[in-house]
Amino acid sequence: MDVLTNLALGFGVVLTPTNLLVALVGCVVGTAVGVLPGLGPTATISLLLPISVYLDRTSSIILMSGIYYGAMYGGSITSILIKIPGEAASVITCLDGYQMARRGRAGAALGISAFGSFFAGIIATIGIALLGPRIAGVALLFGPVEKAALLFLGFVLILGIGEGSRKKGLAMIGLGLLLGTVGVDLVSGEERFVFDVTPLRDGFGIAVVAMGLFGISEVLLMAEGNDDRGEVLNYRQRLRDLLPNRAESIESVGPVMRGSVLGFFLGLLPGGGAMMASFASYMLERKISRHPERFGKGAVAGVAGPEAANNAGAQASFVPLLCLGIPANAVIGVIMGALLMAGVTPGPMLIVDHPELFWGVIASMFVGNLMLVVLNVPLVGLFVSLLRVPPAIMSALIVVFCVIGAFSLNNSMFDVGAMIGFGILGYALRKAKYDVAPLLLAFVLGSMFEQNLRQGLIIGFGNPLVFLTSPISAGFIGLAGIVTLAPLLLARWRPRELSVTPPEASGITESDR
Amino acid sequence: MTALVGPVLLSMAGVAALLFAREFGLWSFGAPGAGLMPAVAGTLLLLASLTDLRPTKGPHRRPAFAWRPLSYMAGLAALVPLTPVIGLLPALAVLVFSILHFIESVPLSRAAVITAATVTGSWLLFERLLSVPLPKSMFW
Numbered sequence: 001m002d003v004l005t006n007l008a009l010g011f012g013v014v015l016t017p018t019n020l021l022v023a024l025v026g027c028v029v030g031t032a033v034g035v036l037p038g039l040g041p042t043a044t045i046s047l048l049l050p051i052s053v054y055l056d057r058t059s060s061i062i063l064m065s066g067i068y069y070g071a072m073y074g075g076s077i078t079s080i081l082i083k084i085p086g087e088a089a090s091v092i093t094c095l096d097g098y099q100m101a102r103r104g105r106a107g108a109a110l111g112i113s114a115f116g117s118f119f120a121g122i123i124a125t126i127g128i129a130l131l132g133p134r135i136a137g138v139a140l141l142f143g144p145v146e147k148a149a150l151l152f153l154g155f156v157l158i159l160g161i162g163e164g165s166r167k168k169g170l171a172m173i174g175l176g177l178l179l180g181t182v183g184v185d186l187v188s189g190e191e192r193f194v195f196d197v198t199p200l201r202d203g204f205g206i207a208v209v210a211m212g213l214f215g216i217s218e219v220l221l222m223a224e225g226n227d228d229r230g231e232v233l234n235y236r237q238r239l240r241d242l243l244p245n246r247a248e249s250i251e252s253v254g255p256v257m258r259g260s261v262l263g264f265f266l267g268l269l270p271g272g273g274a275m276m277a278s279f280a281s282y283m284l285e286r287k288i289s290r291h292p293e294r295f296g297k298g299a300v301a302g303v304a305g306p307e308a309a310n311n312a313g314a315q316a317s318f319v320p321l322l323c324l325g326i327p328a329n330a331v332i333g334v335i336m337g338a339l340l341m342a343g344v345t346p347g348p349m350l351i352v353d354h355p356e357l358f359w360g361v362i363a364s365m366f367v368g369n370l371m372l373v374v375l376n377v378p379l380v381g382l383f384v385s386l387l388r389v390p391p392a393i394m395s396a397l398i399v400v401f402c403v404i405g406a407f408s409l410n411n412s413m414f415d416v417g418a419m420i421g422f423g424i425l426g427y428a429l430r431k432a433k434y435d436v437a438p439l440l441l442a443f444v445l446g447s448m449f450e451q452n453l454r455q456g457l458i459i460g461f462g463n464p465l466v467f468l469t470s471p472i473s474a475g476f477i478g479l480a481g482i483v484t485l486a487p488l489l490l491a492r493w494r495p496r497e498l499s500v501t502p503p504e505a506s507g508i509t510e511s512d513r
Numbered sequence: 514m515t516a517l518v519g520p521v522l523l524s525m526a527g528v529a530a531l532l533f534a535r536e537f538g539l540w541s542f543g544a545p546g547a548g549l550m551p552a553v554a555g556t557l558l559l560l561a562s563l564t565d566l567r568p569t570k571g572p573h574r575r576p577a578f579a580w581r582p583l584s585y586m587a588g589l590a591a592l593v594p595l596t597p598v599i600g601l602l603p604a605l606a607v608l609v610f611s612i613l614h615f616i617e618s619v620p621l622s623r624a625a626v627i628t629a630a631t632v633t634g635s636w637l638l639f640e641r642l643l644s645v646p647l648p649k650s651m652f653w
Contacts, residue, residue, distance in 0.1 A: 167564050168561070424586055429519070450550040
């Protein structure tokens, strides 16, 4: 009953003209960036951080969450029609979605993807509404010792989301933590890495780091000219042609339901989220299918399951942020930055201190998913036409937006210079096969981790064993140990069995199209 | 050889962080000091980068010279000193036009139109709508 009352509060917040407009803009922008290869939701939300300070904080989070799950919808459009995933979580949809399109079922594949995502979004939203307050209630029992251990577990899980090796991911976490220490130490008042540069006393802003690492570095990568946009397959845009036939509808029901539940629970894990959910769903569907040989050749389950899972995972990844204060992935890390800039500390107290924000965001997910399914079915052609915008023009627009956005944060050209510096650093790191997502997450979480670590050590009179004497803390550290060791042990025992590789790695090349 | 540059530079950053951490103090007045976190970060950076130091397998390929990203970087770097002289929006106009026309070979008239539209749109959004006081030239 409480949930219904709270949801009513949330709908009261979201069903205002301003927030409905903000949700619509978020969904449209999200679908557009999902369609465009390269420019992902992390970069887009980073670019919008300076604008978000001009919005009411609930509106800004509704906008950003709309972009995130809108990108999940949009990413599948290019996966199906061009076999190029606009977004990492749609990589797996290329395998069967594109094959369906080649067999003349592009409309059905798009329809299954849109309706599956919609159903998963609703399931995930109900899940968040039911589980979120309970998780936050448990997290209220955490003190500095438990919080430090939880953040430690978060760092271990973050290592799993990196695209590169774990060693490189660990180095990026170290670099992120180091960058987070720049400025005046809030406990001792001592300046760290300031070098008499006054603006550095406040440290680097999250928006400056995020815009540089994701926005400017993306522009520099695009400047290399490796534009991989392909030819769009023909499809009919009539609503009737986007509806799957009876057999396809029946075939997609099970995968959508399984994908929604699996995606939701994987999305809850820090380090989880949409990409892991879509891959896991594909593996599951192939494993339990009576016709596993159809996978990769246009199996309906190969589209329905992963598409449902990635949307459920994307939405569920808000739970660790809103209830524990831990971002599950880089996109959520940037959204956490927006909350911090708005003076809201994400975590278990958020639901108590800012119920309108928590329930407003949840209600916006219901509304946003409805908007997306309405937008995506008839407007597929419009979104696909975005692929005709030359990358050079996009680069110029991103540069202008990043520069003015960075300046507007503190009316400081120092921030512009720092953002350009982070852009060049991000480009160099990405060229050297380092994934910058763990860097950003460690940067965002660093100060919180330091504060709780130091408080925990003070509580334990300097004895680090204090982190093992609290059962909750010991549990988190034990789980971190299992998460670290399990892949190594599994790899030794079952070296090849559980791998699903993205299309590029599985031998599907441009020539296969 | 080029694969070693990243880990070597990051290792050096780790060593520098550890040296600074020592200076800040790991422990002071019976409590963790300001150097604790830089020490943790520096140790992670150093250990992870050192274990990543290994020569690449297979034939060595010299990376192609990426002049376009370097041109972008030069343009972005020039933006900061140029802004106090001519103002932020004119500096951005110069940058956008240079990127479009000289680096991306967009025809002159098209590059000029896109630049004008971008700068005008930015002025309307940020200066007029959001009241961001964009830096003006020292001369006008």
